Structure formats: structure tokens, C-alpha cells
Amino acid sequence: MGFGSLLNATLSLCDCELLRYLLERFDVGRCSIHLEEEELLLGDDDVQKTLGIPRGQQTVVEAEITSKDPQFTGLVALWRQRWGVKTGTPTTSQMLNGIIERRDHGDMFKRDFIIYVVSTLIRGFKNMFCNYRLLYSLQDVSKIQDFNWCAYTIRSLVDTTTTWRGKRDAAFTGPATFLMVRGEIVRKRIPTITSWTSSDLRARVKVERDIGGFGKGKVVEYIPDAHQPPPPQLSPPVNCHKVRKLKRSPPH
Structure with a gap:
């Protein structure tokens, strides 16, 4: 990855x-x-x-909250079922504990890992919930390393600093x-x-x-x-x- x-x-x-x-x-x-x-x-x-x-050629895209894309919404439903939530997301601490306890592997583990890393190191939320909208770019996990996660980090730095300065x-x-x-x-x-x-x-x-x-x-x-x-x-x-x-x- x-x-x-x-x-x-x-x-x-x-x-x-x-x-x-x-x-x-x-x-x-x-x-x-x-x-x-x-x-x-x-x-x-x-x-x-x-x-x-990774610093690949493809742009990391987060889905809009109102997205009706069937592949994205279907993946979100499966991911929420995996984490036992009907709406929203687990917290970062719940994700960490769950990843350690499961000790599994496969596509869903890879998605969990990236979502946890991004939510804690790159672009999170003040309520400590995870950034599930990344699942839009994680539909094909074989392409994770093809995305430019470095540019995504820079965009996050600019966006979150602007937000922080407002409060x-x-x-x-x-x-x-x-x-x-x-x-x-x-x-x-x-x-x-x-x-x-x-x-x-x-x-x-x-x-x-x-x-x-x-x-x-x-x-x-x-x-x-x-x-x-x-x-x-x-x-x-x-x-x-x-x-x-x-x-x-x-x-x-």
C-alpha cells in the first residue's frame, strides 16, 4: 500500500x-x-x-456527504456493518482497538488502516470520528499507492489551518x-x-x-x-x- x-x-x-x-x-x-x-x-x-x-499520479477524492454513488454507498454500508454502526463512523480509538483485536487482513483491513492513518495523522475531525468519505478512493485497494497522498496532506494542511484560524x-x-x-x-x-x-x-x-x-x-x-x-x-x-x-x- x-x-x-x-x-x-x-x-x-x-x-x-x-x-x-x-x-x-x-x-x-x-x-x-x-x-x-x-x-x-x-x-x-x-x-x-x-x-x-505514496506520491502517485491520481488525486485522492473524498465523497460528498450527500453522495448517491451506488458503489460508494454500498461500500459504506458494508464498512459500517463491519464496525457495528448504523450511521456515522466509529471513533479513532474504537478503530485502533478493533484493528488490533481482529488481527485480520484483506481488502477491508487495508481500508481500515488507511482511514485510521488519515483520520489521526492527516485530516481528522474534532469529535474524533473517522473520515469515512475516503472510502470513495478506496474502492479498489490495489490502487492505493497510485494516489498522491502527499498532495492530499498539503491540501489538508491548508484547509484545516484556515478552519483553525476561524476559531x-x-x-x-x-x-x-x-x-x-x-x-x-x-x-x-x-x-x-x-x-x-x-x-x-x-x-x-x-x-x-x-x-x-x-x-x-x-x-x-x-x-x-x-x-x-x-x-x-x-x-x-x-x-x-x-x-x-x-x-x-x-x-x-
Whole structure:
């Protein structure tokens, strides 16, 4: 499916102060983070090197809530029956427990896994229910790796940041892990999420506080692991590792 790298991820901490700093300095128009002296542009390639998820040619599509597509609605009915719900979806915690308890495999397991990953790492809901509308793009599980999940993550970052800014006391439901981990290299391994632990994140936050606050360090290039081949380039990179000196004040 192309999501195997996430099985090696151990980072479970979200630092709210760091996340708020990044969200407040994220430019939704340019898809960039305005640091103290630099601008870090984000794109598909950054997501692939951070999370290690597929970057294929097809666009991930979520069904509309009112969709009457017979194949989609039929699959939703079967999926809800599998999870014992008549409407809506199970929560992410229910899905996690169910996936562990079932220990099954097959097409429905693959759909469960992708829905759980997306709902917890990329595009979730504040009520902790799962993003079942993804089933529209999961009808043929053999094509999961053909979708551009990196571009989907970037779209989610822009959309969820815009929503969060409308009510900043609300929970952020977008790709928080990607936003926090991007740009920090630990033991030179790609995807970088496989090298991060909660202890690493705490240490990073402490160092940045000690030097006077977030955003004062330098943006660094990715350093590939000599023992790992580069990830496949399935679509043109978007704003890969572009850093520019700021000539204006960061957005508020």
C-alpha cells in the first residue's frame, strides 16, 4: 500500500505551544512557514520525505456527504456493518482497538488502516470520528499507492489551518505531526518520522526555548541515509526545499 514506513513511527507527543507557533506563521496562500529570518516553502516532496507515504499520479477524492454513488454507498454500508454502526463512523480509538483485536487482513483491513492513518495523522475531525468519505478512493485497494497522498496532506494542511484560524481555541484537525517534524533531521534517516521519538521532540522544544523561542534556527536540507535508496519520484516535486530570506513581516 505504500504506508509501511508509518509502522516504524513511535512519535506520540504533540507540543501545543510549538504547533500553535507554526500554525500562526503558516501562510496558506504560499503554503509556507515564516520563520524569524527565513521562509520555508512546503510541498509534496516534503511530505514524502517526512512521512514516507505514496506520491502517485491520481488525486485522492473524498465523497460528498450527500453522495448517491451506488458503489460508494454500498461500500459504506458494508464498512459500517463491519464496525457495528448504523450511521456515522466509529471513533479513532474504537478503530485502533478493533484493528488490533481482529488481527485480520484483506481488502477491508487495508481500508481500515488507511482511514485510521488519515483520520489521526492527516485530516481528522474534532469529535474524533473517522473520515469515512475516503472510502470513495478506496474502492479498489490495489490502487492505493497510485494516489498522491502527499498532495492530499498539503491540501489538508491548508484547509484545516484556515478552519483553525476561524476559531483558534478549537483543536487542530490537520497534519500536526508533519508540521512539527518537517525540517528536523535525526540520524539522517528518510522518512524522518521513523527517526523521531517523543523524547526527541521534547528535546527540540527545550533547545528552541533556551535560545529565545521558536523559529530562530536555520532551515536545513534533507540529508539522505547512505544505506537507503532515494524514494521514487512519481510526480514533479512541489516547492522542494526552497528557502527564501524574508523581506516582509510574517502574516498575522
